[in-house]
Every structure is written in C-alpha cells, then in structure tokens.
Amino acid sequence: MRKLILAVVLATGLAGAPIIALAANSNANHNTYQWILPGTTAKAPDGSTITLVGQGVLSAGPDKMASGGGSFTTSSGSSGQWVATAAQGFVSYGQTPGFPIPGATGGMAKRKVNLSNGTDGVLTIFCMLGSPPPSVMEGIHLILGAGASGEYTTQDGGFTLFIAS
Numbered sequence: 600m601r602k603l604i605l606a607v608v609l610a611t612g613l614a615g616a617p618i619i620a621l622a623a624n625s626n627a628n629h630n631t632y633q634w635i636l637p638g639t640t641a642k643a644p645d646g647s648t649i650t651l652v653g654q655g656v657l658s659a660g661p662d663k664m665a666s667g668g669g670s671f672t673t674s675s676g677s678s679g680q681w682v683a684t685a686a687q688g689f690v691s692y693g694q695t696p697g698f699p700i701p702g703a704t705g706g707m708a709k710r711k712v713n714l715s716n717g718t719d720g721v722l723t724i725f726c727m728l729g730s731p732p733p734s735v736m737e738g739i740h741l742i743l744g745a746g747a748s749g750e751y752t753t754q755d756g757g758f759t760l761f762i763a764s
Contacts, residue, residue, distance in 0.1 A: 629660030632689070632761040634708060634724060636669065639739045639757030648674040649741055649751050651681065651722070657708055659689030665710040679715035686710050687721065693729030694763075702763040705729035718743050726759045 633656055640650040655667010668682035692705030705728030712722045720743035727737045738754025 629658070630691070630704075631656060631658040631664075631764045632704065632706075632708070633764070634667070635760040635762070636724065636739065637758055639724075639759055640755040641739045641741055641751035642753040642755040643749065643751050644753075646674075647751075648755055650757070651739060651741070653681065655683050657683070657686050657689060657710060659686050659708070663687070668712070671714060677716065681712050681714045683722070684711045684713050684719075691729070692726070692731040695728045698728060700760075700762065703728055704761045704763045705731055706761050707735070708761070712741075714743070718749070720744060720749070724759050724761075725754070726761050728761075 633654065635654045636651050638650060638652050640648050642648045650672045651669060652671075653667060653669020655665065657666075658664045663686040665683040665686040668680060670678065671681050672678040687709035689708045690706055692707070694702070694704050705726045707726075708724045710722055711719065713719050720741055723740040725731070725735050725738055725740075727735065736754045737759060738757060739751075739759065740754075741751040743749035743751075
C-alpha cells in the first residue's frame with residue numbers, strides 16, 4: 600500500500616515533466632523511461648549504507664542513453680551529488696494492470712554513475728511492477744569498486760519507479 604501511495608504522489612508531481620519518446624520493440628526493452636529514486640538505500644557487507652535520491656531518463660535500445668542524477672548520503676556521514684553517465688542495459692518486467700500511473704513499468708536498469716567525491720561505479724535499479732523474477736527485490740545495488748565497503752549489493756529500503764514514454 601505504501602508503494603501505491605508513493606506512486607500516486609510521484610505521478611502528481613511528474614505530470615508536467617517532459618519525457619523523451621522513442622519507438623519500442625515488442626518486449627519494451629528498447630523504450631525510453633523516466634526513472635525515479637525518491638530515497639532508496641543499499642547496504643554493503645560491512646554494514647555501511649548509501650542512500651540515493653534522483654531522477655532522469657534512460658534508453659537501453661541501440662541508442663543506449665542515460666541522463667539525470669541526484670544526491671547521495673552514506674552512513675559514515677559523507678554526502679554529495681551523483682550523475683548517470685551511460686546506460687548499460689534495461690530489462691522490462693512489464694506493467695501491472697490497473698496501476699494508477701500510466702506507463703509505470705517494472706524492470707532492472709544498469710547504468711554507469713559518477714559521484715562528486717570522485718568515485719565511479721555501476722548503479723542497478725530494480726522496480727518490482729509487472730512480472731519480476733522471484734529472486735529480485737525492490738531497490739538498488741551500487742558497486743563503486745572500492746572493495747567490500749564500496750559494494751552496496753543488499754537492498755535496504757526505499758522505492759523505485761520507471762515510467763515508459
């Protein structure tokens with residue numbers, strides 16, 4: 600129910616936001632999507648966490664593209680900005696019939712990111728709408744390449760959303 604309420608609030612705020620449109624193939628993996636992270640946390644094996652807030656646009660078709668970004672905060676107290684620098688792929692899980700936001704789609708998106716502290720990494724976003732695999736959970740993974748303390752691979756709260764153009 601919390602996810603439904605959050606989605607309605609997000610849709611209300613995004614009603615006027617522009618979205619780039621591209622042609623879609625039959626399985627929606629080449630569509631263009633707006634992505635939204637209203638505050639999503641991931642945990643590293645050492646227990647440290649990172650929370651990302653942000654939004655942007657992605658296309659994983661032949662013209663792979665990712666844009667957008669937002670802010671980050673770690674459990675150690677550091678914070679800053681992050682930007683999406685490249686798309687690495689998107690797998691659509693489809694839409695949930697009757698969901699109150701037109702175009703709301705589940706899926707998994709990977710993109711390269713750069714944090715304002717000089718760290719680069721790969722961000723994976725999981726949205727559980729549609730028909731996701733049973734082993735997947737809502738949330739994010741962020742691999743920064745700084746050893747175990749930079750591998751935030753356990754979802755630890757928050758929501759994500761993709762909206763198809």
